[in-house]
Amino acid sequence: xxxxxxxxxxxxxxxxxxxxxxxxxxxxxxxxxxxxxxxxxxxxxxxxxxxxxxxxxxxxxxxxxxxxxxxxxxxxxxxxxxxxxxxxxxxxxxxxxxxxxxxxxxxxxxxxxxxxxxxxxxxxxxxxxxxxxxxxxxxxxxxxxxxxxxxxxxxxxxxxxxxxxxxxxxxxxxxxxxxxxxxxxxxxxxxxxxxxxxxxxxxxxxxxxxxxxxxxxxxxxxxxxxxxxxxxxxxxxxxxxxxxxxxxxxxxxxxxxxxxxxxxxxxxxxxxxxxxxxxxxxxxxxxxxxxxxxxxxxxxxxxxxxxxxxxxxxxxxxxxxxxxxxxxxxxxxxxxxxxxxxxxxxxxxxxxxxxxxxxxxxxxxxxxxxxxxxxxxxxxxxxxxxxxxxxxxxxxxxxxxxxxxxxxxxxxxxxxxxxxxxxxxxxxxx
Numbered sequence: 315x316x317x318x319x320x321x322x323x324x325x326x327x328x329x330x331x332x333x334x335x336x337x338x339x340x341x342x343x344x345x346x347x348x349x350x351x352x353x354x355x356x357x358x359x360x361x362x363x364x365x366x367x368x369x370x371x372x373x374x375x376x377x378x379x380x381x382x383x384x385x386x387x388x389x390x391x392x393x394x395x396x397x398x399x400x401x402x403x404x405x406x407x408x409x410x411x412x413x414x415x416x417x418x419x420x421x422x423x424x425x426x427x428x429x430x431x432x433x434x435x436x437x438x439x440x441x442x443x444x445x446x447x448x449x450x451x452x453x454x455x456x457x458x459x460x461x462x463x464x465x466x467x468x469x470x471x472x473x474x475x476x477x478x479x480x481x482x483x484x485x486x487x488x489x490x491x492x493x494x495x496x497x498x499x500x501x502x503x504x505x506x507x508x509x510x511x512x513x514x515x516x517x518x519x520x521x522x523x524x525x526x527x528x529x530x531x532x533x534x535x536x537x538x539x540x541x542x543x544x545x546x547x548x549x550x551x552x553x554x555x556x557x558x559x560x561x562x563x564x565x566x567x568x569x570x571x572x573x574x575x576x577x578x579x580x581x582x583x584x585x586x587x588x589x590x591x592x593x594x595x596x597x598x599x600x601x602x603x604x605x606x607x608x609x610x611x612x613x614x615x616x617x618x619x620x621x622x623x624x625x626x627x628x629x630x631x632x633x634x635x636x637x638x639x640x641x642x643x644x645x646x647x648x649x650x651x652x653x654x655x656x657x658x659x660x661x662x663x664x665x666x667x668x669x670x671x672x673x674x675x676x677x678x679x680x681x682x683x684x685x686x687x688x689x690x691x692x693x694x695x696x697x698x699x700x701x702x703x704x705x706x707x708x709x710x711x712x713x714x715x716x717x718x719x720x721x722x723x724x725x726x727x728x729x730x731x732x733x734x735x736x737x738x739x740x741x742x743x744x
Contacts, residue, residue: 315375315450317343318368318412321354321494322402323382325395330356330502334511334562335418336380337489339442345487346447352493357502362405369409376450377406380418381428389688389718390729395420396431396714403432413453416465417442422530423692425465426472427714437465440477440530441516443486479517479532486538488546500556509558510550512589514543514576518564520594521630523696524660524689524719527564537572544579551587559589566591566614567598577605588612593652595641596633603641607648613681614650616641619657621674622667629660630696635674642678653682658728660689661700663721668728672735683742685735687728688718 319340321333333354343350351372355361369377379402386393406414416437421428425439436453438445440463448461458466462478480486491510500509515537518527550556567573580587590613591606606614618638620626626633645652654675658668675683691701693713700719701707707717720728736742 316349316372317351317376317378317450318372318374319343319350319352319378319380320365320402321352321356321380321382322399323380324355324358325383325386326502329509329560330499331382332496332499332509332511332560333380333382333494334489334513335442337491337494338487338513339378339380339417339446340490340493341487342443343446343450344490346450348447348450350490350493352490354494357495357498361402365402365405366409369406374410374412376415376453377410377412378415378417378446379403379406379434381416381420382418384420384424384428384714385690385716387690387716388686389690389716389720392716394715396428400432403434415446415449417446419530423526424714425474427712429465429467429472431714435467439463439465439474441480443480444478479534479536488542491546491550496550496554496556500554500558509560510556511560511562512543512547513562514538514540514566515563515572519568520565520632521696522632523628523630523700524657524692526692526695529692529694531564535568540572540576540579544576544583544585547580547587547589548583548585551585557587559587561589561591564592565594565597567593567602568596570597570599570602573598574602574605577602577609577611580609581605586610590614592617593641593645594633595637598641598644600644603644603648603650607650611650613652614645615653615655616645616680618654618675620660620667621656621671624662625660625667625671628662629657638674639678642680651681653684654678654680656683656685657689658685658687658732659718659720659724660697661719661721664723665727668724668731681741683739685732685742685744687724687732688720691717691719 321336340350353368358364413435416434425437429437445463449464452458452461458464464475466473496510515535516531517535519533587610589610593614656671691698697719736744
């Protein structure tokens with residue numbers, strides 16, 4: 315089949331995120347024998363005209379629309395993105411009769427809601443590398459029952475099949491970086507050293523009460539072949555002069571033996587680059603951070619979320635403040651800059667816990683601090699259960715439209731206080 319794949323995201327916060335998930339799907343579709351054309355909206359000013367001409371010239375048999383985010387996850391300045399996505403779907407309908415297939419991280423969190431809101435034809439819930447080719451095959455006879463992760467309509471109902479996670483590394487091909495303007499993504503970054511994204515593993519065993527990742531990728535960590543991942547970075551460096559990378563694993567340093575092997579592979583290949591990653595303070599030792607520094611890691615996100623032990627336990631973060639202090643100390647000792655993130659307003663949050671969190675971050679003296687008050691409630695998380703039990707959301711409330719958990723003890727004053735706090739610090743951001 316002829317397939318048009320669209321990356322709709324044009325939102326940039328700190329970085330312009332490379333659409334890595336879609337790049338993996340491009341490779342998988344080509345491997346299955348399909349003709350694929352990619353349309354990336356990130357740097358397009360006139361996307362409607364480009365979409366029209368592409369549809370006219372290609373005449374696709376299917377159009378895949380990757381949805382990265384449904385909203386901006388900001389309680390105080392909310393933005394709902396699906397209205398602009400509806401504009402994309404409407405434009406596709408005007409110039410093509412091809413079925414529209416939805417996918418992407420944002421869609422995976424709200425598969426039924428997105429399909430219904432956008433009035434699309436089909437969707438893929440979960441990983442698309444194997445599911446999308448199977449879905450295309452099933453389209454010939456409308457037989458979607460056995461397609462893992464298929465989202466489809468049966469009368470007035472929307473059916474969401476259970477996903478089947480890839481067995482790695484054998485069935486995980488390299489992403490199709492060549493179908494995207496990696497140079498433009500590389501040059502677009504300013505505040506953070508990480509840029510072109512690379513993924514070593516999927517899945518997360520952590521039990522954070524608000525996080526959707528285990529629901530999307532599973533709770534079992536599945537790792538790629540490290541030589542393959544580093545070889546992709548080497549090719550981008552040699553062929554496109556890409557100097558900066560972002561390792562997008564949800565937890566780079568778990569298992570930390572694998573993280574060490576990744577660093578050793580970079581060192582063994584003599585790759586002179588800089589990269590950043592997301593680090594969980596619960597895992598790691600002196601050797602890991604030394605290897606990271608030697609391998610070119612120059613920035614990490616510590617992901618501490620709070621600076622108070624009670625709140626860390628309530629959020630089920632799985633680490634302590636001493637773990638955070640140790641990770642920050644080891645990073646600094648090995649030439650690695652680091653960012654801290656405070657996610658304020660969760661269960662048990664009070665004025666005292668907020669103040670102690672701010673004091674804790676001051677103590678760490680990170681290179682960048684981002685703060686957010688109010689936690690986006692995602693369906694299927696423990697936070698959703700808490701919010702419903704506490705009457706913060708209604709039992710029949712649709713979480714496609716953003717709803718937030720914010721502790722009543724800080725609700726009336728937290729935003730004004732954070733505005734003043736951030737205004738006094740150059741490297742603190744809301």
